[in-house]
Amino acid sequence: GGSVGATRPVIDWQTLPYERQIGQTGKTVIPRLIINCGISGANEYTAGMEKSQLIIAINTDxxxxxxxxxxxxIIGDVHEIVPILIERLKEIKESGD
Structure with a gap:
């Protein structure tokens, strides 16, 4: 039941359509869980997600x-952390915890 959102630069690069932009010039989202991967946390972005119920952030800085x-x-490389996170979530789902 999840979906992918993005910051303005990702939209500007045309990696995702404008409808996926989160922030002041995009959409405000209030999901139960948001996982921010490599997001710096500019005001324009956080204004669109700060009321999310559970916020996870992964960044090297x-x-x-x-x-x-x-x-x-989580301080670390998204490309290393996300596969581990996905594997752990699969294990939890399979165990019924």
């Missing part, structure tokens, strides 16, 4: 502003 909003902050 321990001083990234996004961590101010995160319920769980």
């Amino acid at each position: 321990p001083r990234a502003r996004i961590f101010r909003f995160a319920d769980l902050g």
